[in-house]
Amino acid sequence: MSGSGVSVNIKSRFPGGRNVGGKYSIGDHSVTMYLGEIKKQCMTLFGSLDGYEAMLRIVFAHELGHAEDPMLSELSEEMDMCQTGLERKRIALRIEENAWDYARNLVPVQDRQMMETVIFYSLEAYREAIALESAQEIA
Template identity: 50%
Template sequence: MKNIQIEKIVERILVQSGSSVQVELEEFFPGDRFAGGKYNFGSHTITLYIEEIKAQCLQVFSSLDHFEEYLAIVFAHEIGHAEDRELAELIQKMEEAGNDVLKKRIALQIERNAWDYARMLIPEKLHSFMDTIIGYSLEPYYEALEVSA
């Protein structure tokens, strides 16, 4: 997929959201995590890692046939972080949390909030596709809490 198509998808969702977040496109995440996107609270910037998103799409669906939809969903999720009115408070609570279980619960809440917002940006016809992605995304949080989804 050409960057121009990716930029069109990003622009469409950004306009739809009304968010003022800045967006950067990069090829790879500069770390050892498997991150398709990252929201930076301090700079109010979303970075999308295109090759990581492709790898995730292949891992979950075994093809890139639905890469555009996958990208849109990942981006909508990151906008969910950017537009989360509770995020600053949740970050503060996480920093003040006295134990790991509480930190993990707060991290899960941050992710759920972002997914709830993302659902409003994605057409309903894609919600079952999105639910699969959400399941994979939240699985490590539930496993960390030893809670079944």
């Protein structure tokens, strides 16, 4: 549906203990989906695996959003040159928002409410980190 040429890998767990459902690699233009992590996310957010297939579609659409983001290389370079942690966090949020904006066009209508919940919790940590650092700069 997306027309993407990205290659896709499937694994059970994300290495390193973080709960990451998918990861885009700009170096080899590939997406790796971590099915066990997506199951954990589904259980954490919704209390059951009833929506697992929708959750998988949502996370995959988000990773495709990274793969197809025409601004990703530029934003990644900007992030590497940031002078402050706050700048870095704002760019990271922008990268995530871009991917979610793309994903919204791919996810079926019946999954939209679930998707908005996933987006809210996905972006919450980025927004809280920005708010905290902004408050510290003001103080």
